[in-house]
Amino acid sequence: MRKRPDHIEYALMVMHTNQWYTWTDSSNKIYSNLKLTEKVGVDGNLVDNPITELPTESAVNTKLTELQTAWDSANG
Amino acid sequence: MALIKTNARSSSQLDATILTGNLPAISGASLTGVGISEYDVWRVTSNFSGSADPIASNWARDNTNSNGYVFEKIGTGMTQSSGIWTFPSTGYYEVVFTQSRYSASASADDYNLIIRASNNAGSGDDYTAISEPNGGQDGNFDGQAIVRAFIKVSSTTTSKIKIGVVNAASQVGTQCDSGKNMTYASFMKIGDL
Numbered sequence: 001m002r003k004r005p006d007h008i009e010y011a012l013m014v015m016h017t018n019q020w021y022t023w024t025d026s027s028n029k030i031y032s033n034l035k036l037t038e039k040v041g042v043d044g045n046l047v048d049n050p051i052t053e054l055p056t057e058s059a060v061n062t063k064l065t066e067l068q069t070a071w072d073s074a075n076g
Numbered sequence: 077m078a079l080i081k082t083n084a085r086s087s088s089q090l091d092a093t094i095l096t097g098n099l100p101a102i103s104g105a106s107l108t109g110v111g112i113s114e115y116d117v118w119r120v121t122s123n124f125s126g127s128a129d130p131i132a133s134n135w136a137r138d139n140t141n142s143n144g145y146v147f148e149k150i151g152t153g154m155t156q157s158s159g160i161w162t163f164p165s166t167g168y169y170e171v172v173f174t175q176s177r178y179s180a181s182a183s184a185d186d187y188n189l190i191i192r193a194s195n196n197a198g199s200g201d202d203y204t205a206i207s208e209p210n211g212g213q214d215g216n217f218d219g220q221a222i223v224r225a226f227i228k229v230s231s232t233t234t235s236k237i238k239i240g241v242v243n244a245a246s247q248v249g250t251q252c253d254s255g256k257n258m259t260y261a262s263f264m265k266i267g268d269l
Contacts, residue, residue, distance in 0.1 A: 009123045013178075017126025017246045019133050026121040026136065026254040039158055041130040041240055044192055044201065046158055 004071045011063035012055075018042070020051040031057045114151035114164055114265035121254035123178070128250070129190065129240030130159035138257060154263050161237045161263075163229040168267040173239045175221045176258040177209065178249035187244035189223035193237045195230065203227075218251075230269065 005011070009029055012021055018040045024033045034054060039046040055063075117138040120131055135156055140147040152164035163169060171191055186208055193203040209221035229235040239261055241250055252259045 010178075013123040013125045013249050014246070017124070019122070019124045019128045019131065022122060022133050026134065029122075029254070037133045039132050041128050041132040041159055041238070043242075044129055044238060044240070046130075046132055 004075075005064060005067040008060050008064055010067055011060050014067070015055055015060070015063060016051050020049055021054075031060060112150055112264060114153070114167075114169075114263070116149040116151075116153040116263045117147060117257065117260060118154065118156070118263075119254075119257050119260040120250070120252040123249060123252050125244075125249045126246045127187070127240070127242050127244045129242045130192070130238035131240055132159035134252065135159070136254065138260070140256070151265070159238055159240075161239070163227075163232055163235060163263075165232060165265070166229050166235075166269050167265050168269070169227045169229055170224065170264045170266050171227055171237060171239075171261065172222060172224045173261045174257075174259065175209075175241065176219075176251040177221060178218055178251040179247060187248050188242045189221055190240045190242050191223055191225040191227075191237055192240070193225065193227050193235070195234050197234045197236055226266075228269070 007029065008031060012034075019037055020040060021034055022037050023029055024035055036051060036054060037049050040049050041047075118135050119138055120134050121136050122134040137149065137153070138147040154164065155162045173189055173191060175189055189207045189209065191205040192201045193205075194200055195202050203225075205223055205225035207221060207223035225237070227235070227237060241248070250259050
């Protein structure tokens with residue numbers, strides 16, 4: 001069984017595809033350390049990250065709650 | 077005590093058929109060029125979904141340090157810039173990329189893991205190794221997938237590789253961790269040219 005989404009990273013990864021975000025400190029993955037990557041890999045090449053704006057903290061938390069609700073519903 | 081008959085062929089070439097008895101112990105300190113000379117492990121530190129070809133960011137060397145278990149690269153180690161990898165010396169290498177998959181939904185299709193090798197400083201592909209992890213029943217599958225490549229590094233300047241996830245629907249999540257090897261690549265030199 002998949003684990004219950006328990007971190008904002010699970011929300012981030014479904015908000016956009018590819019490596020659109022990174023962290024200023026990958027050992028402390030909190031919203032305030034979130035930032036956009038400059039480049040992403042597409043078809044073997046590096047291109048500018050098409051995502052140009054970070055989602056708000058509220059939007060990230062809402063998405064995480066949505067995922068958790070879906071998980072709870074599916075797993076009783 | 078090993079006995080070597082006097083008709084050994086030369087001082088630099090022993091004939092095994094005329095060698096009898098026990099060989100003397102040889103100090104490991106006297107041996108050179110034996111064993112693994114290069115081994116390195118890097119992990120991806122942040123989750124993503126869909127394709128990333130190449131995986132251009134969030135690579136970090138294995139920093140395992142737990143109760144005496146400390147990862148240390150052997151040799152010089154790999155370097156990478158924006159997902160383009162450089163080898164420390166010429167030779168033959170085994171590269172293994174392991175992905176931990178997290179299905180964000182039950183409708184993920186099949187996809188590929190890919191290692192692209194180039195002898196033109198990362199421009200174009202001279203060789204690609206591809207694996208095709210199965211989406212599993214209804215695509216609802218979590219687990220690990222692997223692609224493995226044997227790379228001839230003829231130049232540390234122009235022989236490069238890139239590692240990626242391709243043809244992946246948004247429902248295919250790649251699970252990563254900054255503290256452990258969830259999605260990671262290992263590099264081992266297996267021989268000289």
